[in-house]
Amino acid sequence: MTPDTTTDVAILALAVTGILIAFTVIGESLRMRLPQGQTNPVVEAFNMRVHTWWGLAILLTLAILAGRIGIILLFAFASFAALREFLTFARKRRADHLSLALACFVILPLQYLFVGLDWTALFTVFIPVYAFLLLLIVSALRGDPTGFVGRVAETQWGLMICVFCISHVPALLTYDMPDGSDRSILLIVFLAMVIQLGDVAEYYAGRKFGKRRVAKELSPKTLEGMACGVLTAALIGAVLSWVTPFGALGAAAMAALASLTGMLGSLVFAAIKRDKGVKDWSHLIPGQGGLLDQLDSVIFAAPVFYHVTVWVFG
Amino acid sequence: MTDLASLPRRIAARAVGHALAFVARFITAVRADWRGIEPVARQRVYFANHVSNADMPMIWTVLPSHMRRQTRPVAAADYWLKTRLRAFVGPEVFNCVLIDRRPDARTSDPMEAILAALDEGSSLIIFPEGNRNMTDDPLLPFRAGLYNMGRARPHVDLVPTWVANLNEIMPKGEVIPLPLICTVTFGAPIHVKEGESKDDFLKRAAGALLELAPKPRPDEARPAPAEQPQ
Numbered sequence: 324m325t326p327d328t329t330t331d332v333a334i335l336a337l338a339v340t341g342i343l344i345a346f347t348v349i350g351e352s353l354r355m356r357l358p359q360g361q362t363n364p365v366v367e368a369f370n371m372r373v374h375t376w377w378g379l380a381i382l383l384t385l386a387i388l389a390g391r392i393g394i395i396l397l398f399a400f401a402s403f404a405a406l407r408e409f410l411t412f413a414r415k416r417r418a419d420h421l422s423l424a425l426a427c428f429v430i431l432p433l434q435y436l437f438v439g440l441d442w443t444a445l446f447t448v449f450i451p452v453y454a455f456l457l458l459l460i461v462s463a464l465r466g467d468p469t470g471f472v473g474r475v476a477e478t479q480w481g482l483m484i485c486v487f488c489i490s491h492v493p494a495l496l497t498y499d500m501p502d503g504s505d506r507s508i509l510l511i512v513f514l515a516m517v518i519q520l521g522d523v524a525e526y527y528a529g530r531k532f533g534k535r536r537v538a539k540e541l542s543p544k545t546l547e548g549m550a551c552g553v554l555t556a557a558l559i560g561a562v563l564s565w566v567t568p569f570g571a572l573g574a575a576a577m578a579a580l581a582s583l584t585g586m587l588g589s590l591v592f593a594a595i596k597r598d599k600g601v602k603d604w605s606h607l608i609p610g611q612g613g614l615l616d617q618l619d620s621v622i623f624a625a626p627v628f629y630h631v632t633v634w635v636f637g
Numbered sequence: 638m639t640d641l642a643s644l645p646r647r648i649a650a651r652a653v654g655h656a657l658a659f660v661a662r663f664i665t666a667v668r669a670d671w672r673g674i675e676p677v678a679r680q681r682v683y684f685a686n687h688v689s690n691a692d693m694p695m696i697w698t699v700l701p702s703h704m705r706r707q708t709r710p711v712a713a714a715d716y717w718l719k720t721r722l723r724a725f726v727g728p729e730v731f732n733c734v735l736i737d738r739r740p741d742a743r744t745s746d747p748m749e750a751i752l753a754a755l756d757e758g759s760s761l762i763i764f765p766e767g768n769r770n771m772t773d774d775p776l777l778p779f780r781a782g783l784y785n786m787g788r789a790r791p792h793v794d795l796v797p798t799w800v801a802n803l804n805e806i807m808p809k810g811e812v813i814p815l816p817l818i819c820t821v822t823f824g825a826p827i828h829v830k831e832g833e834s835k836d837d838f839l840k841r842a843a844g845a846l847l848e849l850a851p852k853p854r855p856d857e858a859r860p861a862p863a864e865q866p867q
Binding site: 406407420423424607 | 665666668802805808811813815816817818
């Protein structure tokens, strides 16, 4: 990293630390205002969320300090954990064993290798074209037709979501900044921050004055809450525009786009969880469910954010 | 002197144990659900369902180290003594109580070895089905061993222990384990009641174990994906 980029990483890290300290203080003082022996689930949920953010922020900072390889490894392991959660609940039979093992131990590492090597032409089509066809063949060769389309559809969907989509976060590293600097690593921080802060604004604004539910059967998300969330994300995006090549207005628009796709993505995940009859994907993060529960917005936002960045500003 | 000579072996056994637990956690994120008991080092016999050779390492992995140290899996001598590597992993890493499954060939009574291990204060892990379950039924009929242990040492808690998902993680005949989430659920302890017959007790024990199995999800209960048209 050039000294300029390092300075910017340090400034961002300080800003994130400041925000998290503020959140921690708010959470703890809300806790203290309650009478002895009582707890409020909303306050506890907020404190739990802040704890998770500390963890995520520390992990992401360490990965950024380790550079390109650190980021790629971090998201490769995130993909692995997410795929593990998704496949646990996916429809599958004995005949799928080999194709699922290939997905986890061959396709996933290869995808991240291609991202790491900056082979854009390959990592954007590797899973949708090659893995898509190969795994169908491997499953078919084992010759069990029971529920075939359903089985391979769930496997393929898991691979797209957990590997292809998540790998588009580190894929931002391969984006060549217009000024030729190595600051594209900061776009990852930009994406993570606008989505997380947009989500939190959506959640609390929705609780406070949300009225019209967007999908009553699935999720408590409201139009009012989502509007607040997207606006907050746009505002944060504008404030952070100095780390992006988008300019203030462009950064606000990109942040709003990422935040909106993310929220709609977590709606899709709510539908899947409802279908599978699970509340949380796993117990990986104590009190917060699994990794997929945390990443659902990022999963949907990352590929869209990546492509718009490359096609509009590339 | 023998102690000194075996020190490197014991260190190696501890290291291999940690490595196995790490691999188990990496592949399956295995997690204990302490539904009926607390994770404390009481003397117990954990009796579990058996679908895969990885069952025992899974239970062993989720036990906290203070419990792991006093827990010994009961395992088949003919399996664990077959190669030198297994003879190291079974008796030394897992500290197995080895018993001979072949009634005609054995020289000692397996129940004697089991009771001796209980009398030294160890907890045990046993698989009362005797063999790996390759059928579609959730459990095979239990062998008498569990009943005999419960009768002979009535103060020991018999804890039903359900290992979920392993038949999908590593079905028989597959070499590569799939990364799927595994959960080990510990139920409430049971004891042999005064005057309870062997069959009644074994039925009750199997029932207590089955109760811990996750309910089939709605989309699996359906034989084929038959979505209703809107």
